[in-house]
C-alpha cells in the first residue's frame with residue numbers, strides 16, 4: 001500500500017496523529033543519496049554482420065530510494081533484462097552511468113559487487129546444485145564464513161518451508177516457485193542493499209506466484225533491501241511495486257506510482273484507469289500479446 005506523503009493543509013494546529021512510519025516512496029528528495037541511480041544508461045548490441053546496432057537500453061534514467069520496490073514493465077525485447085544486467089555489472093555500459101549508494105559501478109566495481117545481487121532462476125548451473133550447494137557456492141563467492149552461512153541458509157530455508165531433507169537434492173527437482181525462493185534466498189545470504197530480480201514470478205502457478213510475491217515484500221521489510229524487479233504481470237506490478245517504469249524499445253516512456261500512472265490515462269480518456277490501459281497508451285502494445293518468450297538467461 002502506498003502512503004500519502006502530503007500533510008493536511010490546515011492552518012489550525014492539530015494533534016499529531018499516530019501513524020505508521022512512512023515508507024520511503026518516490027524519487028529521493030534532494031540531498032538524499034539514492035540506493036540506485038541510473039543516469040542516461042545506454043547499451044547497444046551489434047549482431048551478426050548487420051551494421052546497424054540494436055539499442056537495447058536507450059538513455060534510461062531512474063533514481064530509486066532505499067526500501068523501494070521498483071518495477072520495470074515492458075514487452076518482450078524492451079530491454080528489461082539488459083538493464084538488470086547492466087546494473088549487476090554483467091554487461092558494460094556504452095553510455096551513461098550507474099551508482100549504487102553513491103559508488104560508481106565502473107570505478108568502484110568491487111565495492112558495488114558487495115552491495116548488489118541479481119537473481120535469475122533460469123541459470124542452468126544453479127538448477128543442477130542442491131540448495132545447500134547453491135548457498136555454499138554463494139558464500140564462497142562472497143567470502144562469507146562457510147559455517148555461519150550454512151546456519152543462516154538453514155534458517156532462511158526453514159522460513160520458506162523448505163526442510164533440511166530437501167536441502168541436499170538438486171534444485172531442478174523442486175517446483176518453480178520453490179526454485180525461485182531458493183534463488184532469492186541465495187542472494188539474501190550476502191545481505192545485498194540492492195536486489196535485482198529478473199521476472200521473479202514468470203511461469204509460476206497462481207499460488208506459487210503469491211508465495212513468491214509475499215516473500216519479496218518480506219525481504220524488503222526485513223532486510224532493508226531495495227528491490228529492482230522486472231515483470232510482465234500488471235497485477236503483480238500494481239501489488240508489489242512502489243513505483244513502475246514502462247520500458248518500450250529500450251526507453252522509459254512513463255514512470256510513477258501505480259496510482260500516478262493510472263491517473264495519467266484517466267485524464268486522457270475519462271475511463272476507469274487500469275495499468276493495462278496505461279501500458280497500451282504509452283507503448284501501443286498489449287502485454288498479453290507476448291508472453292511466449294524464449295529465455296536465454298544461462299549467464300551466471
Ligand SMILES: Nc1ncnc2c1ncn2[C@@H]1O[C@H](COP(=O)(O)OP(=O)(O)OP(=O)(O)O)[C@@H](O)[C@H]1O
Nearest residue numbers: 045047054056074075076077078079080081082293
Ligand atoms: N547478448 C545479446 N546480444 C545481442 N542482442 C541482445 C543481447 N541481449 C539482448 N539483446 C537484444 O536487446 C533487446 C532487449 O533484450 P532484453 O533481453 O533486454 O529484453 P527483455 O525486455 O528482457 O525481454 P523479455 O521480456 O523477453 O525477457 C532485444 O532486441 C534483444 O534481442
Ligand SMILES: [Mg+2]
Nearest residue numbers: 080081082198
Ligand atoms: Mg528479459
